[in-house]
Amino acid sequence: MTASRSESAAPDVVLIHGLWVTALSWEHWIERYTARGFHVIARGWPGMDVDIEQLRNDPSSVANLGITEIVDHFDRIARELDRPPILIGHSFGGLIVQVLLDRGLGAAGVAIDPAPVKGILKLPLSTLRVSFPVLRNPANLHRATALTPEQFHYAFTNTLNDEEAAAVYERYEVPGPDRVLFQAGLANFNPHAPTRVDFHNDNRAPLLLIAGGKDNISPASLTKSNFELFKDSKAITSYKEFPERSHFTIGEKGWETVADYALDWAVKNAAEWSHKFSSLNTTETMASFEPPARRPDVINPS
Numbered sequence: 001m002t003a004s005r006s007e008s009a010a011p012d013v014v015l016i017h018g019l020w021v022t023a024l025s026w027e028h029w030i031e032r033y034t035a036r037g038f039h040v041i042a043r044g045w046p047g048m049d050v051d052i053e054q055l056r057n058d059p060s061s062v063a064n065l066g067i068t069e070i071v072d073h074f075d076r077i078a079r080e081l082d083r084p085p086i087l088i089g090h091s092f093g094g095l096i097v098q099v100l101l102d103r104g105l106g107a108a109g110v111a112i113d114p115a116p117v118k119g120i121l122k123l124p125l126s127t128l129r130v131s132f133p134v135l136r137n138p139a140n141l142h143r144a145t146a147l148t149p150e151q152f153h154y155a156f157t158n159t160l161n162d163e164e165a166a167a168v169y170e171r172y173e174v175p176g177p178d179r180v181l182f183q184a185g186l187a188n189f190n191p192h193a194p195t196r197v198d199f200h201n202d203n204r205a206p207l208l209l210i211a212g213g214k215d216n217i218s219p220a221s222l223t224k225s226n227f228e229l230f231k232d233s234k235a236i237t238s239y240k241e242f243p244e245r246s247h248f249t250i251g252e253k254g255w256e257t258v259a260d261y262a263l264d265w266a267v268k269n270a271a272e273w274s275h276k277f278s279s280l281n282t283t284e285t286m287a288s289f290e291p292p293a294r295r296p297d298v299i300n301p302s
Helices: 023-035 052-057 068-078 092-102 125-135 138-142 149-155 162-172 180-184 220-228 255-277
Strands: 012-017 040-042 086-090 107-112 207-212 237-242
Touching: 012 023, 012 068, 012 092, 023 040, 023 086, 023 162, 023 255, 068 086, 068 092, 086 092, 086 237, 086 255, 092 107, 092 180, 092 207, 125 149, 125 180, 138 180, 149 162, 207 220, 207 255, 220 237, 237 255
Parallel strands: 012 040, 012 086, 086 107, 107 207, 207 237
Antiparallel strands: none
16 A cells, blocks of 8 residues: 555654753754755744844843743644654753653654653762752752853863864853753652653653763763663663763764664654554555655754
8 A cells, every 4th residue: 555645754853952052953963854854843942042142142031941841842842743753852852852752742752861850869970060060059040051161061072172162162052041950950859840751651652862971961871770760661762872972962073873873763663653553554654755855944043
């Protein structure tokens, strides 16, 4: 049987950025996925779809932004689409992907170097080193703080030399809402933490967790602990580690390997999951579709 256009169309791909950057951080992935024929949606967190210099000069509009507001924002984006999209998130975006999947959204999800979900009890010292300057002052709960070039180099670009790291900082870094760090850091003391996920949810879509072996913010040990929390779930959960990658894995040299692995895994598993749980009567899958190129849906592309 030949699949109808709606059945054979490539799935939408929603990219979710993390803290201290904007949707611009996905610029290479957007171009690559669009060239492969996927409709890419790369939106900023609420209030962050503005010029980077505007955020740097006045971040007050995002100072009180929290995880629930961010998740709800991407919840609405996903529900507005014709069918469940592939969800790919980096850092805090990876945490958000897991919450969205737990809500029943998405056909597959990829969490790259994710921020910790509730239930991870031990944080690596390198993670604490990055977050402590914010968490040590409770007044920061209602502020948006930028990283210094030195902090950014340690946190994001530790595999790059000084000149390369400075260029990445200049292009991508913005102040981030400190509230999300407090919410993640104190999650295990909050019964209603916005970072909680049902690790026994057997009906969620497939999830891939990707770790970087040289990541300082979200070390591989942290991502592996996240993966192990799903050990009793019947839902598909996979783990992939790239040993030489930093937290800036989505932009440093070799990012294409990570991008292709993430999308290929998601497309394959989304197709199998959709075949299992949908009522579509087709023998063709999304993995066999060769779609025409489309322009990405991205805010602030330069």
